[in-house]
Amino acid sequence: MNADEIISSGMLEAYAMGQLSGADARVVEQACADDPRVRAELDQIEEAFELQAMAAAVAPPPAIKAQVLQAVSAEKKGPATAPPVIPITRDTKAPRSWAWLAAAATIAFVVSAAVNVMVLSELKNVRVELARLENDRSVLAEELQVQRASLERSQNMLAVVSDPRMQVVALNGTAADPAAKARVYWDKERKAVHIDVLQLAQAPAGKQYQLWAIVDGQPVDAGVFDMGDGTAPIQAMKGIGNAQAFAVTLEPEGGSVNPTLEAMVLIGQV
Amino acid sequence: MPVEPIQLLERVATGDEAALAALYDAFSPAIYGVVLRMVEKEEQAQEVLQDTFVKIWRNARSYDSGKGRPFTWMVNIARNAAIDLLRSADVKRSEMIRPIEDHVYRIGCDDLNMDLEGADVRNVLTKLRPEHRDLIVQAYYQGYSQQEIADRTGSPLGTVKSRTRAALQELRTLLKDHR
Numbered sequence: 001m002n003a004d005e006i007i008s009s010g011m012l013e014a015y016a017m018g019q020l021s022g023a024d025a026r027v028v029e030q031a032c033a034d035d036p037r038v039r040a041e042l043d044q045i046e047e048a049f050e051l052q053a054m055a056a057a058v059a060p061p062p063a064i065k066a067q068v069l070q071a072v073s074a075e076k077k078g079p080a081t082a083p084p085v086i087p088i089t090r091d092t093k094a095p096r097s098w099a100w101l102a103a104a105a106t107i108a109f110v111v112s113a114a115v116n117v118m119v120l121s122e123l124k125n126v127r128v129e130l131a132r133l134e135n136d137r138s139v140l141a142e143e144l145q146v147q148r149a150s151l152e153r154s155q156n157m158l159a160v161v162s163d164p165r166m167q168v169v170a171l172n173g174t175a176a177d178p179a180a181k182a183r184v185y186w187d188k189e190r191k192a193v194h195i196d197v198l199q200l201a202q203a204p205a206g207k208q209y210q211l212w213a214i215v216d217g218q219p220v221d222a223g224v225f226d227m228g229d230g231t232a233p234i235q236a237m238k239g240i241g242n243a244q245a246f247a248v249t250l251e252p253e254g255g256s257v258n259p260t261l262e263a264m265v266l267i268g269q270v
Numbered sequence: 271m272p273v274e275p276i277q278l279l280e281r282v283a284t285g286d287e288a289a290l291a292a293l294y295d296a297f298s299p300a301i302y303g304v305v306l307r308m309v310e311k312e313e314q315a316q317e318v319l320q321d322t323f324v325k326i327w328r329n330a331r332s333y334d335s336g337k338g339r340p341f342t343w344m345v346n347i348a349r350n351a352a353i354d355l356l357r358s359a360d361v362k363r364s365e366m367i368r369p370i371e372d373h374v375y376r377i378g379c380d381d382l383n384m385d386l387e388g389a390d391v392r393n394v395l396t397k398l399r400p401e402h403r404d405l406i407v408q409a410y411y412q413g414y415s416q417q418e419i420a421d422r423t424g425s426p427l428g429t430v431k432s433r434t435r436a437a438l439q440e441l442r443t444l445l446k447d448h449r
Contacts, residue, residue, distance in 0.1 A: 009435070014434060016338070018350065029337055033336060052394065057300040058302050064298070069287060071324050072287060075324075075327070
């Protein structure tokens with residue numbers, strides 16, 4: 001930076017007001033030493049501030065002067081100490097109060113960081129908890145589904161059993177399975193047939209039980225049924241409008257067109 | 271002025287109390303006027319003034335006439351003390367959750383209109399273009415650096431620098447007319 005640049009830069013004004021940092025202040029001081037024009041410009045700027053201050057002068061209370069002189073003369077009598085150097089530019093060191101602010105800011109930051117860690121950890125816990133609850137929820141939803149199906153079956157069963165139009169036909173075991181016991185619920189008018197198996201041996205693999213209606217001495221297919229878990233206690237069968245008796249035979253899987261009479265396990269008269 | 275301030279400072283540096291008294295008589299009103307415009311209370315200004323002349327006494331030998339006028343050196347000691355006081359007051363105030371800007375705004379506006387003696391220069395300052403007056407108030411009376419002023423006003427640093435130059439030139443013109 002040459003002299004003209006320094007003069008027009010605003011640095012001299014800033015220097016006079018103590019605004020410049022150490023490095024910039026040295027640039028100005030060097031330029032003043034090197035070039036009398038810079039020195040003269042700075043002097044005029046300083047003079048402007050000085051004139052302004054002189055014109056705006058306020059007489060301090062007289063007691064201050066006495067206090068200054070008293071303090072000074074006390075210092076003179078005291079032990080001689082090497083005076084610290086006060087630079088013409090403002091001390092760039094932050095005043096103590098800023099140090100407190102910095103300390104407060106540091107503490108605030110540390111507290112904030114700690115809170116963040118806590119919040120993050122808490123957030124992680126909450127996420128784990130949320131996943132657990134979501135799992136619980138889906139388990140409960142499945143459970144509800146099962147219960148609903150079960151309820152529906154029970155309601156259907158109840159509807160069948162409690163229907164006053166239903167005729168109940170008791171089927172008893174034959175010599176093939178004397179302990180067997182079942183009931184047929186039959187609504188003759190609506191041709192609705194249901195079977196409620198109370199006691200019956202498990203069908204061997206590859207075999208299914210088949211219900212027959214005996215109409216005028218002839219067996220009429222009323223459908224096959226399964227037993228055990230997952231099957232309704234009372235199962236709807238094929239519609240039958242007329243029958244004198246019902247019988248159950250053990251047939252190959254899928255049922256037969258004609259019953260295997262030797263394999264009849266249940267029979268009951270209407 | 272019977273004796274040049276530079277010679278007075280040289281004598282103060284040798285421990286001449288009478289020279290300090292002479293400097294005080296010559297410059298304490300001008301310095302006090304500046305400090306009064308910077309701090310909140312008269313007692314604070316008095317404290318700063320007393321502190322300033324004790325520092326002048328202690329540090330007179332470090333004054334370098336190659337670096338500036340004696341008044342600049344002395345008034346900047348006072349301004350630094352006042353600025354430190356302002357900053358610590360701002361910190362205390364912010365601890366009480368009152369915005370610093372309140373205080374700055376108050377200094378910037380009201381203090382220039384304080385009913386002090388030497389109202390003529392107050393008038394000189396008020397005659398400055400507002401952006402120049404604001405700049406000198408922030409730089410000289412509130413002690414903000416050019417960078418701080420740039421940050422506070424949202425102006426580019428280059429603008430603050432060139433405007434500082436323009437503000438001082440306007441002030442110099444006004445003072446010349448004033449004389």
